[in-house]
Amino acid sequence: MRNQLHTHWTSSNRPSEAAWDLDTAPDRRLWLLYALWMVPLALILARTGWLQLERQADYVAPFLQTHELLEPLPARDGRLLAADGSILADDAVSYDLLVHYRWLEDPVDVRWLKRKAWEQVSRSERRQPAVVQRAEAKVRQRRDELWHDLSQILQIDPVELESTNREIQIRVEQIWQTVDRRRRQRSQTTPTSHDSDIAKEDGHWTDIVQHLWWQAVSELSSPPERRTDEPLVIQEQESYHLVVRDVAAEVAEEITAHPHRYPGVKIATRSHRIYPHGDLAAHLLGARTVLKSEDIPPNSPPTSQGRTGLERQYHDRLTGHAGQQRQVLNRHGEILLTEVVEPPQHGRDVVLTIDLGLQRHAEQLLDAALETVSRTGDDVAPEAAAPTELPQGGVLVAVDVHTGAVLTAAAAPRFDANLLITADQERWNRLAADPRKPFFPRVTHMALPPGSVFKAITAVALQESGTFTPHDTIQCRGYLDQPDQYRCLIFRHYNLGHGETDLSRALMQSCNVYFFTGARRSGAEPLVQWSQQFGIGQPTGIDLPSESSGTLPSKEPGRRWFAGETLGLAIGQGSLTVTPLQMARAMAAIANGGFLVTPHLATNGGAVSLDAEEMLTSRPVFAHPDPVAIPSLHPETLAAIREGLVRVVHDPQGTAYKTVRLDEVTIAGKTGTAETGSGRGDHAWFAGFTPAENPRVAFVVVIEHGGSGSRTAGPIAREYVRHLLDSGLISPTAAVAER
Numbered sequence: 168m169r170n171q172l173h174t175h176w177t178s179s180n181r182p183s184e185a186a187w188d189l190d191t192a193p194d195r196r197l198w199l200l201y202a203l204w205m206v207p208l209a210l211i212l213a214r215t216g217w218l219q220l221e222r223q224a225d226y227v228a229p230f231l232q233t234h235e236l237l238e239p240l241p242a243r244d245g246r247l248l249a250a251d252g253s254i255l256a257d258d259a260v261s262y263d264l265l266v267h268y269r270w271l272e273d274p275v276d277v278r279w280l281k282r283k284a285w286e287q288v289s290r291s292e293r294r295q296p297a298v299v300q301r302a303e304a305k306v307r308q309r310r311d312e313l314w315h316d317l318s319q320i321l322q323i324d325p326v327e328l329e330s331t332n333r334e335i336q337i338r339v340e341q342i343w344q345t346v347d348r349r350r351r352q353r354s355q356t357t358p359t360s361h362d363s364d365i366a367k368e369d370g371h372w373t374d375i376v377q378h379l380w381w382q383a384v385s386e387l388s389s390p391p392e393r394r395t396d397e398p399l400v401i402q403e404q405e406s407y408h409l410v411v412r413d414v415a416a417e418v419a420e421e422i423t424a425h426p427h428r429y430p431g432v433k434i435a436t437r438s439h440r441i442y443p444h445g446d447l448a449a450h451l452l453g454a455r456t457v458l459k460s461e462d463i464p465p466n467s468p469p470t471s472q473g474r475t476g477l478e479r480q481y482h483d484r485l486t487g488h489a490g491q492q493r494q495v496l497n498r499h500g501e502i503l504l505t506e507v508v509e510p511p512q513h514g515r516d517v518v519l520t521i522d523l524g525l526q527r528h529a530e531q532l533l534d535a536a537l538e539t540v541s542r543t544g545d546d547v548a549p550e551a552a553a554p555t556e557l558p559q560g561g562v563l564v565a566v567d568v569h570t571g572a573v574l575t576a577a578a579a580p581r582f583d584a585n586l587l588i589t590a591d592q593e594r595w596n597r598l599a600a601d602p603r604k605p606f607f608p609r610v611t612h613m614a615l616p617p618g619s620v621f622k623a624i625t626a627v628a629l630q631e632s633g634t635f636t637p638h639d640t641i642q643c644r645g646y647l648d649q650p651d652q653y654r655c656l657i658f659r660h661y662n663l664g665h666g667e668t669d670l671s672r673a674l675m676q677s678c679n680v681y682f683f684t685g686a687r688r689s690g691a692e693p694l695v696q697w698s699q700q701f702g703i704g705q706p707t708g709i710d711l712p713s714e715s716s717g718t719l720p721s722k723e724p725g726r727r728w729f730a731g732e733t734l735g736l737a738i739g740q741g742s743l744t745v746t747p748l749q750m751a752r753a754m755a756a757i758a759n760g761g762f763l764v765t766p767h768l769a770t771n772g773g774a775v776s777l778d779a780e781e782m783l784t785s786r787p788v789f790a791h792p793d794p795v796a797i798p799s800l801h802p803e804t805l806a807a808i809r810e811g812l813v814r815v816v817h818d819p820q821g822t823a824y825k826t827v828r829l830d831e832v833t834i835a836g837k838t839g840t841a842e843t844g845s846g847r848g849d850h851a852w853f854a855g856f857t858p859a860e861n862p863r864v865a866f867v868v869v870i871e872h873g874g875s876g877s878r879t880a881g882p883i884a885r886e887y888v889r890h891l892l893d894s895g896l897i898s899p900t901a902a903v904a905e906r
Contacts, residue, residue, distance in 0.1 A: 233503060236494045240507065242487025243438055245514030247452055247477055249523040250770070256442050256452050256478065256584075258487075258514075262419035263435040264321070265407040268339060270310060270431030271332040278398065280306055313429060320418055321411055331410055339403045347399050407433055426505070433505075440471065442584035448526055450578050450608040451519075451711070451768065453478040454587040455485070474587075475608070477517065477768060479712050487514040518770045520572035525565070528890045529577035532883045533561040536870055537579055537603075558848065558873040559602075562609045562747045563887060565866035568755040568856055571764030571791065573709070574864060574896070575887075580605040611709065614717040614744040615869065618841030618876065619677045620854040621739025623808055624701050624753055625694060626670060629685040630804045632693035637670045637807035643680040647687075653734060655679045656840075674811030675821045677838065679738050686737035691728060694736050695721045700797050701753045702763055703745055708792070709766040718744045739841060750854045751867040757805055757812070758835070758862035762794035812836055813859045823853065826881035831899040833859035834888055838876035848872035851879035857888050858900045864891060 247256035269279045284302035285293050292298045318325045419434045426432075440455045453476020470489075473482035490511035495504040537558055565575040582598050582605045598605050607613070629635045643665035645658025655678055657663050665678045673681035686694060698704065704719025720742045722728045735741030748766055756763050812835035815821040816828050822838045836855020843849055851873035856865040866887060868880040891897045 233495050233497055236496060237491050237508065238494060240490035240492050240509075240511045241436055241438055242489050242511035243513045244440070244455065244471060244487050245481075245485040246516045247485075248516055248518045249521050249526075250519060251523055252518075253523045254443055255448060255519070255521075255523075256440065256455070258438045259441045260416070260436060260438045261412075262414045262416060263409055263437065264317075264411040264414050264418075264422070265433050265435055266332075266410045267407050267431035268335070268404050270313065271408070271410070272336055272404075273332065275307065275310065276404075309430065313431070316428065317432070320421060321414060323411065328410070335408045335410070339401075339408075342403055343399065343401050346401050350399065409435075440588050442588075444523075444527075445583045445585065446581040447523075447530065448521060448576070449581045449584040450476060450610055451521070451576055452476050452584055453480075454584055455482075456587060476711060477519070480710050481517050481769065484517060485514045488512040519768050520567075520574060520770050521576070521768065522574050522894070522896070524894055525575045525887075525890060525896070526577055529563040529565075529575045529887055530579060530581070532886055533563055533577055533579035533870075536561055536873065536879060536883055557603075558851075558879075559871040560604070560607070560609055560613070561868070561870045561873065561883075562613060563866065563868050563883065564610060564747045564751045565864050565887070566751050566755055566764065566766050568758040568862045568865045569762075569764070569794070571752070571755070571766045571794070572770070573766050573768050575866070576610045576768070578609040582606055608711075609871075610747065611711050611714045612746075613869070613871065614715045614746050615850045615871065616741070616743055616841035616843075617739040617745045617750060617854075618839030618850065618852050619679075619739060620750060620837045620839035620852045620867075620876070621743070621745070622674060622677065622682055622737075623757060623812065623837055623854075624698055624703065625682050625686070625737045625739075626674060626808050626811070627701070627757075627800070627804055628693040628697035629682075629689060630670070630807065631697060631799065631801065632689045634685050634689040634693070635670060637803075640667050640669045641681055641684050642666065643668045643678050645680070647680055647683045647734075653679070653683050670807055671811040671814055674808070674837065675814035675818050677815075677822050682737040683734050686733050687730075691722055691733040691736065694733065695719065698736075700763075700800075701756060702749055703743075703753070707746075707748045707752050707766050709748060710768055710791075714748070715746055717746050717749060718742055739839060747867045747869050750852075751865050754836075754854050754856050754867065755862075755865035756797060757808055758856040758865055759794070760802065761797045761800040761805055763797055764794045765792045767791045809835055809859065812855065816855070822877050823881045823884075826877050827853065827855075827885045829885060829888060829892075831892055832857055832888060832897060833900050834884075835859040835862075836884065838881060840874070840876045843872065848874050851876045853877075853880035853884045855884065857891070858897055860900055863897050 243258040243260060246254055246258070249255055269276055272279075280303050281299070283306045284299050287302045287305065288298055314325065314328060317323075318328055321328075414434075419436075422429045422432055423434050439457075442449070442452060454474045455471045455478040456474055457471050471486070473479035473485065478485065488511065490507065490509040493504075493506050493508045497503055537560070561579045563575060563577045564573070566573050580601065580603050583594075586594060586598070630637065643655065645655050645662070645664035647653035650658070655665060657665065657676075664680070665672065665676050668676075668678050668681050670681075672678070698719055704717055706714040706716050708714075720732060720736060732741055736743055739745075752764060752766060813833060815837055816823045816834045818824060823836060827834055827836065827838075834855055834857045836853055839850075839852030839854070841850040841852065849872070851870040852868070853876055854865075854867045856862045866884065868883045868887070870879050870883075873879040888897075892899060
């Protein structure tokens with residue numbers, strides 16, 4: 168039958184029960200199968216236990232890993248101070264409050280929240296949901312307290328802070344969306360490994376094997392690619408963001424001193440140059456601006472550079488050197504520790520000789536003079552004056568006759584020095600379009616014909632060359648040879664001459680014919696030689712960059728010299744140009760007995776802060792040359808010239824008697840009206856010193872295209888001397904008896 172047992176089970180060849188037990192064979196196979204599974208499982212468990220117990224620190228370390236960051240600490244630049252300690256230029260330190268993005272994000276990122284909660288509990292407690300939830304609640308509460316504390320200390324409405332945070336979050340989310348969109352686009356255009364395998368199916372079997380081999384090697388040796396379904400975190404989400412700009416210094420100190428009270432908050436320090444007095448002495452101070460980003464070394468704070476004026480002259484002394492601070496951050500960019508590695512070295516101050524009150528008063532006098540002037544000659548009747556166009560600009564310079572210290576160096580028009588730091592396009596365009604050129608540094612760069620003020624130097628040349636003695640006289644008929652040329656101003660207006668004239672009278676009434684006659688007799692050489700010895704045609708050496716030297720014509724080899732040039736040089740006309748500083752130094756030499764001083768703006772007192780080593784290894788920053796005696800200059804010559812300069816102001820016939828004289832103090836000086844020959848107004852000059860009996864201050868007033876020296880520059884000089892008296896810088900003296 169079909170269902171009958173097979174014969175080999177019943178045959179004599181069937182195995183014995185001792186050889187094969189049908190009842191126990193399946194159990195043995197199961198145990199063998201269990202053994203085959205348990206051995207690798209035991210190995211896996213042993214490996215897992217070993218990793219948990221022995222290698223746990225190695226795997227946890229990356230999550231606890233911190234890294235250090237060296238950040239520059241900005242240094243303040245030194246200040247420019249007036250003689251009385253008033254601040255003319257300073258570095259204003261500003262503090263900005265920054266907050267880590269995760270502390271301002273709303274709603275709170277759940278992964279960040281869990282991470283912060285885990286930081287507060289032990290490893291075993293992390294497996295207890297209730298404990299973790301309580302820790303998360305504390306983090307949320309701490310976050311709310313943070314913003315409440317910031318609102319209180321900053322005195323800012325919480326709604327305003329929330330609005331700022333929302334703007335930051337919107338900006339970061341937009342960046343995140345852009346990055347996420349680009350990532351998805353890349354994943355869609357990149358072929359997968361499956362596509363690559365399919366592409367290999369049509370190839371030779373050796374190519375397929377080689378491809379599979381390299382794919383296996385790549386899978387084992389390369390980190391897995393980031394999938395599009397993994398959470399995307401961008402740098403902005405792990406960075407600090409500016410929340411409040413320009414917080415108070417007290418707030419910055421509170422937050423910096425108590426970081427545990429303000430988690431996720433840091434203070435960024437920055438500095439910028441300010442000029443508290445605006446346009447006061449703007450041309451002297453110059454400007455210090457921040458270098459362009461491409462000129463700053465990597466990982467360095469913004470560096471400023473002195474561009475013009477004293478900021479440029481004393482750049483090395485004023486400039487501070489940045490320090491470094493070490494920050495310890497976790498892998499999410501949050502600051503754990505901050506310490507100063509190298510403190511910043513702040514720049515050193517420079518104390519100036521400028522008297523703030525005198526400087527301000529001088530600038531006000533110049534501003535008023537530029538508003539309206541009249542043009543006429545020296546000491547002519549008021550009815551002869553005629554209106555003219557507004558002057559182009561003006562300068563008032565005053566120096567100590569014995570040391571060269573500059574007490575005043577005022578210029579008009581000016582500009583607000585802060586404009587070079589904080590841009591204001593409208594104001595900048597307005598100043599740039601001003602035809603008077605307010606950015607032009609007139610104190611050091613304006614070189615003009617000096618006119619009759621130069622006659623004081625001509626008088627020295629005529630006496631020292633033996634051409635004239637102080638008592639020699641000439642007969643002035645108002646012109647030299649012909650009535651239509653080489654005339655005195657009085658002849659042009661009244662058809663009169665000065666009559667019998669000696670040196671003192673020639674200076675007092677500004678007699679051109681006297682100096683024409685003397686120059687014709689002496690020739691040009693003594694005029695040029697003594698002009699050079701008084702510093703004409705060369706920079707004065709003032710501690711300001713790019714000083715103009717003016718122009719002193721001379722009889723150089725190969726150059727044709729005309730007789731008219733000698734006559735023009737004698738009265739400060741022709742191609743001769745001088746700067747106000749040169750004329751002030753010349754007047755100081757006449758006042759102090761024949762010593763040429765070097766004008767300077769920085770005081771020696773500023774060098775007190777130099778330590779002994781610095782004094783030995785570097786040249787003195789504020790060293791100024793001692794006054795140098797002008798060789799072969801006789802005291803009798805200077806005494807005769809000083810007498811004439813006093814009569815200019817205090818003799819009723821003097822050209823400055825009506826506009827410069829003061830009863831309280833003796834003023835010596837010379838008016839000058841330099842013709843331009845361009846149809847525009849003449850240049851108005853007054854140069855002098857005071858007190859005449861014991862000179863202390865030499866000063867020069869120049870009004871470019873201002874007209875008459877006596878009528879325009881003279882009143883400015885008088886008011887300036889009056890302020891010298893009021894400020895106590897000079898003492899009153901008895902008035903000079905009228906002659």
